[in-house]
Amino acid sequence: MRLVKSTLCLLVACAALQGESILIRNATVLTVSKGTIEKGSVLVVDGKITAVGRNISAPAGATVIDGTGKFLSPGLIDCHSHTAVEGGVNEGSLSDTSMVNIRDVLDPLDINIYRALAGGLTVSNVLHGSANAIGGQTIVIKLRWGKRAKDLIFEGATPGIKFALGENPKRQGYPSDLFSGGQAAERRYPGTRLGVEDEIREDFTQAKIYQAKWKLYNEQVAKGEHPIPPRKDLRLEPLVEVLEGKRYVHAHSYRADEILALIRTADEMGFKIRTFQHVLEGYKVAKEIAAHGAGASTFSDWYGYKYEVIDATPYNAAIMTRKGVVVSLNSDSDELQRHLNWDAAKTIRYGGMTEDQALAMVTLNPAKQLGIDDKVGSIEVGKSGDLVLYDKHPLSNYSRVLKVWIDGTQYFDRDQDLKDRVQLAARKKELLDKEKAAEDAAKRQNGPGGRGSGGKPTGPPEKKPDTPNPGPPKPELKEAAR
Amino acid sequence: MRSKVFQNPPLLAASLCLAALTLSAAADDSVLIKNVTIHPVTSADIVNGSVLVVDGKITEIGIKVTAAKGIKVYDGKGLHLYPGLINAASNVGLSEISSIRDTVDLDEIGTFNPQLKAEVAFNPSSEHVPIVRAAGITTVLSLPGTGGNFRGEGAIISGQASLMHLSGWTWEEMALKRGVALDVTFPQIQMPSRQIQQFLGTPARTFADVERDYKLKLEQLSNFFEDARRYAKAKAAGGADFQPDPKFEAMLPVLEGKRALFVRAEKERAIKDAVEFADKEKIKIIIAEPRELGASAALLKQHAIPVVLGDTLSLPLKDDDAYDSQYTLPSQLQAAGVKFCFGTFDVEFARNVAFNAAAAAAFDLPPGEALKSVTINAAEIFGVADQVGSIEKGKLADLILTDGDPLEAKTSIKAMFIAGKAVSLESRHTRLNDLWSSRP
Amino acid sequence: MNNARVFAFWAVLLGALALQAEVPSAVAIKDARVVTVSGAELPKATVLLRNGLIEDVGPNLTMPADAWVIDGAGLTVYPGFFNAMSTWGIPDAAPAPGASGRAAAPATPATPAPRVRGPEDRPQNYSYERAADLVKPTDRRLEGARSLGFTTSATFPNRGIFTGLGAVVDLAGDRGGNMVVRQPIGEEIVLRGGGFRSGYPGSLMGLFAYVRQMYLDLDQYQQAKQTYAAHMSGTPRPPYDHYLEGLLESPRILLPASEAQQIDRVLAFSIELKQPAVLYGLHEAFNRIDELKQANLPVLVNLHWPEKPREADPADVPELRQLELRAKAPSVPSLLSKAGVKFALYSEGADQPADIKKQVKKAIDAGLSKADAIRALTLSPAEIYGVADRLGSVDKGKIANLVVTKGDAFEEKTTVEYVFVDGELFKPTKLAPAGGPGGAGGGPGGAPSPPQNTTGAHRDNADDLDLSSPNRTEGGNN
Incomplete structure (x- = not known):
């Protein structure tokens, strides 16, 4: 489906050529930053x-969409995603793998991009898992389904680096045998939160030494000396960028102690934490998070899945908001990213957020956290045409996404999707029939028991002793991600 | 609050x-x-x-x-x-922190454990009880198994599920109806993914291997039923050398059609197999957590078999499935005339059962049906519609007061009564x- | 001299006449159809071989008196086929009997490797290992390959991520060294890790970071060497790096890219690395033809076409992308050919050489012209690896690697009659037509056959297509 679908999407995309304009009119416009405009x-x-307002006339040649009875919101933004990552979200081998880069392994054909788009998501902060204290370089993408990997990247968005605190990065200090095929797994420093704190400090200490080495080298060269250039170290380069403020730190965290500890390490080393991710105990240190200037990207209501979330509460987002932290709700999940608007509605139940506050948590606030709020996150003149049209208010659990635009180009249309299904099913049938016909022909040619295309002997399966039931396959082995 | x-x-x-x-x-x-x-x-x-x-x-x-x-x-x-809302499949009371085995009482060792009773290990002090309650849920079905998620490999009958009221000082007080169904992981043909096989370094399993295991398990299950029937006969005959056996004792209500099998069956083939099995054994079944219906919806209708759906908010099984293929599963069942309700099959998200019903309503299930699917339908499926599931004279006063539709996340639950008693939120x-x- | 033993064999057969220098040193294939590949097809010409080289080709050659003559009537002469990437010749790289595909390094080594601290420890790195040092004529796969008409392979070691330096090798010889035509021809990079918790790198992004770091290190290494050479006094000595030396020697890198998004990714990566690159795999390239054309680099298409898995659940309907892939992958060579992209064919998992014939036929059925198919298995790989001056076509002066068939190559009923590797004749194992046992046996019409290495002579099960069968008798020529 991916390929045919992507072709179809390209066709759709071609419809919105440069210079073309789209007018969506008579809808309930949820600007997020400037209130709601009826009709x-x-x-x-x-x-x-x-233009945003009541009486806007369509320029000549504009595509006009009738939004009567419908709702328009800015494109949703997910500050924590693992979608479109090929070949593993964790480089789980070392405690600091800042040399790895999500940009290298983006998979624009990951069907989850399309599925998320169909739920109104237009921007994702694509991160590593949390197997190590420093996971690697992250990238912000726009969900331009049908485009190439390089065209997914959000132009001008500051790249990030993923940190992880707590249980996940320390797990390999005292590993279980679950992932090592029964062999005793090798132990890796750190195995405690104390060690995680130290690991990050050590890494930045090295980064500073590295920074100094290059400075010295450049000075020597400037003086006309002939020093041997230092080795360019892909692990330390991004940490230097963090020190220079050119790269955002997104820190997976749960407990108040580790959050505070990282803030202090950052203060000491002279860098900033851009966002704390998950940050389920953020409400306990909201004051310190706000003072540091970090954002909090949390779950709406996750709890109970591991010990470090023992003090999780769905009121977290609301408490942090009241205490002055910019809060977003993230998905961390290919599934949840498909309905972040419904998740946002939970902050109304748990914490009494207003509708605008709730919507901001999946639009403007994550945009602020990613430093892209000058481009996306609300419906304002000058921002990108990243828009979602719903049949009902997006904070209603009964709402459905009808159309999605990114940069004014339509990337999802429910009606088109329904039509495409018929086409895709027909194509699939055609291919299956062809394959079957070829198989049958091969069988006829080779005769029964001959070497058919499959080449598998048709005799009875090899008799095996009736061993005790081996049971169903082992559960899916998931890499530590949350 | x-x-x-x-x-x-x-x-x-x-x-x-x-x-x-x-x-x-x-x-x-x-x-x-x-x-x-x-x-x-x-x-x-x-x-x-x-x-x-x-x-x-x-x-x-x-x-x-x-x-x-x-x-x-x-x-x-x-x-x-x-x-009050009903979560018709959960592990509430039996699991506290799913990743810490010491806090989990699910998936007992052994292939056939029909004698195990979920309610006896239901922890009335579990933190999950008030948390789930605060979302307007007054009753949950607590299952003793997870369908093999917790290293319960090989288990076929995990034990008896019980309907639990989310209020009471002891599990006895909380039990609304005990032993309502047997939690069964029906044998199914499930090819392990190649990646996992490579990852584990296990030798590749062919379809023939998997099918052979499946048949073996099915045979085990049939044999167990056969043994249970012989036990019933022996008991009825009342011979001097009759020896009671708790396992088979627990099977008697099943054989008499009084206790349903709660059969986890994900795919069309597994559903058909389960229906065929029920037909053959002349027993009652409930299909649990299906993910793909195909032609089985009509079959379920024909046999009047109800369904406990899992999370509507799930990913499609295959890359080329429609993006809303799981969202529309409930409306497909509805269209086929099959009775269904919702469960979450977990603890951590048990409170969100209503949102799964609402999501189904966003994708073509009539909102009224969505509400029924987390109230009266569940009561009917588990045989407690005379007590709970609707506001009717003579029923238990399991009631919630809200500022709106309880299927909407933005709605707040303001007060709750369980059997007429005001319950703290x-x-x-x-x-x-x-x-x-x-x-x- | 790799023909020495052949001559000895002849000597035994022909008696006292054929001793020492008096042995006939030339073979002439007379009046055959010659597909030169480099130029026009010659409908009736003679190919004269001497001293392991093609002495002459043409319609009206004077027959040297000492030449052993093969009547080429009804036969076609092609350049010997050239597998553009394989492990042929490296006995240790042969997969275990019954296993399909390339022998993969085990994910979990038997003895735990020392802890890798990062790319600087050069994990899974055999960049310096030379196929030229590893090839041996005893690789049991060579007989099957020759029987199908393959005379040459671009052979790469197969351990690790940086697998080592490849070599163009001829698929016969007295000893390994005699097989080597040119080396090193490139560094094959495999973007495959051991998975989560297998040590660095354990993910695709880890692999990219690792490869990138290696080439950054290479830059610095070269700079350091130069600086040191110019300013030894007072400059600390840069260390010697075995692994970087391997990369330094390689004229090009080979990078894997099979799926569409991998092709995009690796094309961009090859530009970033500033290395001449060759892409291999290319099964989903039917969606990336324009990009490949624009990139203007050669590619190697894997003949191991994706097929319906044999062990699949019959109720499991494959996804559309898989179906498209299975349906369209064999059309990739044809599409590349039409777009003018330089490509060659290789057979990963060509450890069942008999399958190759079927796979090439599939590409032809999917639109590849026979001529282009032959080119992709002869001159194109020779050009890609810079050995077109000595291999890849039937031209005067080139190495005498030839395959002589009855019928068009890769047609089902076609049989390979003779194979020459470095002028040495191999009488191939007979492949029965798919219809049943028997088929075309024996030599060409009554003419006395020249002495040969009858590698198939010991086979008693002529209808068994599985040439990699482990219990078959090894060829006696080596």
Whole structure:
């Protein structure tokens, strides 16, 4: 489906050529930053929002979408995703794998991109898992389904680096045998939160030495000396970028102690934490998080799945918001990212957030956390035409996404999807029939028991002793991600 | 609850009043709830209505209902009254922190354990009980198994599931109906993924291997039933050398059609196999957590087999399935005329069962059916519709007061009654909120 | 001289006449159809071989008196086929009998390797290992390969991520060294790790970071060497790095890319690495033809076409992408050919050489012209590896690697009659037509056969297509 679907999407995409404009009119426009406009219209020209209001006339040649009775929100943004990562989300081998980069392994054909798009998601912060204290370099993408990997990357968004605190990065200090095929797994420092704190400090200490080495080298060269250049170290380079403020730190965390400890390490080393991720005890140190200037990207209501979330509470987002932290709700899941709007509604139940506050947690706030709020996150003139049209208010669990635009280009349309299904099913049948016909022909040619295309002998299966039942396959082995 | 206070100040008094009720009058299970929009589920909504509860049971529903003197009156002006919601598949009470085995009492060792009873290990003090309750859920089905998720490899019958009320001092008080169904992981052909095989370094298993294992397991299951029948006969014959056996004792209600098998079957083939098995053994089954229906929906309708659906909010099984293939599973069942309800099959998200029903409604299930699927349908499927699942005279007063549709996440649950008793909506989560909100 | 033993064999057969220098040193294939590949097809010409080289090709050659003459009537002469990437010739790389595909390094080594601290420990790195040092004529797969008409392979070691330096090797010889035509021809990089918790690198992104770091290190290594050479006094000595020396020697890198997104990724990566690159795999390239054309680098298409898995659950309907892949992968060579992309064919898992014939036929059925198919198995790989001056076509002066068939190559009923490797004749194992046992046996019409290495002579089960069968008798020529 991916390929055919992507072709179809390209066709759809071609419809919105450069210079084309789209007017969505008479919808309930949820701007997020500037309130709700009943019977409002939004005009997008050349991918940017050029007008928002009541009486906007369509320029010549504009595509007009009737939004009567429908709701329009900014494209949803997920500050914590593992979608579209090929070949493993964890480079789980070392405690600091800052040399690895999500950008290298983006898979634009991951069907979860399309599924998320169908739920109104337009931007994702794609991160590593949390198997190590420093996981690697992260990237912000736009869900431009059908485009190539390089075209998914959010232009101008500051890249990040993933840190992880607590149980996950220390797990390999005292590993279980679950992942090592029964062999005693090798132990890796750190095995405690104390060690995790130290690991990060050690890494930045090295980064500073490295930074100094290059500085010295450049000075020597400037003086006309002939030093041997230092080795360019892909592990330390991104940490230097963090020190220089060119790369955001997104820190997986749960407990208040580790959150505070990282803030202090960052203070000491002279860098900033951009966001704490999950941060389920963020409410306990909301004051310190706000003072550091970090954002909090949390779950709406996850709890109970491991010991370090013992003090999780769904009121976390609301408490942190009240204490001045910029809070977003993330998915960390290919599934949950498909309905972040429904998750946002939970903050109304748990904590009494307003509708705007709730929506901001999946639009404007994650945009702020990712430093892209000048481009996306609300329906405002000058921002990208990243828009979602729903049949009902997006904070209603009965709402359904109808259309999604990114940069004014339509990337999802429910009606089109329904039509495509018929086409895809027909194509699939055609291919299956062809394969079957070829198989049958091969069988006829080779005769019964001959070497058919499969080449498998058709005799009875090899008799095996009736051993005790080996049972169903082992459960899916999931890499530590959350 | 903080939110309640500043969203709806008049409710503060009511909350305090309820708190007083819970503390001082534990036995007080009579109340008049007035001025509410009543959603009985099984009949039309009543605006500005009242419900009278006497001795834990609903005795009057209507516009003008008067209560005897001394009965507490709850003025729910502007609020909605619904029957308490039911999560028809969970591990509530039996698992505290799923990743820490010491806190988990699921998936006992052994292939056939029909004698195990979920309720006897239901921890009334589990933190999950008030947390789940706060979402408007008054009853859960607690399952003794996970379908093999917890290294329960090879288990076929995990034990008896019980319907539990989420209020009570002991599990005995909480048990609404014990032993309602046997938790069965029906043998199925499931090819292990190649990646996992490579990952584990296990030799590749062919379809023939997997099919052989499946047949072996099916044979084991049939043999177990056969043994149970022989046991029943021997017991009936009452011979001198008859020896009682708890395992087979637990199978007797199954053979008599009084206890259903709660059969986990993901794919079309497994569902068909289970139906065929039920036919052959002449037993009652409930299909649990299907993910793919195909032609089996019609088959289920034909055999009048109900279904407990898992999370609507699940990913499609295959890359080329429609993006909403799991979202529309409930409406497909609805269209086929199959009775179904919802469960979450876990603990951590057990409180969100209603959102799965709502998601189904976003994808073509009529909203009224969505509500039924977390109330009356579950009661009917597990044979307790005479007690719970709707607001009807004579039923237990399992009621929730809300400021809106309980299937909407933005709706707040304002008060709850279980068997007429006001129940606290406090939990670890609200306590943490209260405590840390006050940090200067 | 790799022909020495052949001559000895002849000597035994022909008696006292054929001793020492007096042995006939030339073979002439007379009046055959010659597909030169480099130029026009010659409908009736003679190919004269001497001293392991093609002495001459043409319609009206004077027959040297000493030449052993093969009547080429009804036969076609092609350049010997060239497998553009394999492990042929490295006996240790042969997969265990029954296993399919390339022998993969085990995910969990039997003895735990020392802890890897990062790329600087050069994990899974055999960049310096030379196929030229590893090839041996005793590789049991060579007979099967020759029987199908393969005379040459671009052979790469197969351990680790940086697998080592490949060599163009001829598929016969007295000893390993005699097989080597040119080396090193490139470094094969395998982007496959051991998985989570297998040590660094354990993920695809880890592999990319590792390869990138190696080439950054290589830059610095070269700079350091130069700086040191120019300013030894007062400059600390840079260390010697065995692994980087391997990379330094390699004229190009071979990078894997089979799925569409992998092709995009690896194309970009090859530009970043500033290394001449060759992509291999390419099964989903039917969706990336324009990009490949634009990239202007050669590619190797894996003949091991994706097929319906043999062990699949019959109720399990494959996903559309898989179906498209199975249906369209064999059309990739044809599409590349039409787009003018330089490509060659290789057979990973060509450890069942008999399958190759079927696989090439599939590409032809999917639109590849026979001429292009032959080119992709002869001159194109020779060009890609810079050995077109000595291999890949039937031209005067080139190495005498030839395959002589009855019928068009890769047609089902076609039989390979003679194979020459470095002028040495091999009489191939007879492949029965698919219809049943028997088939075309014996030599060409009554003419006395020249002395030969009858590698198939000992086979008693002529209808068994599985040439890699472990219990078959080894060829006696080596």
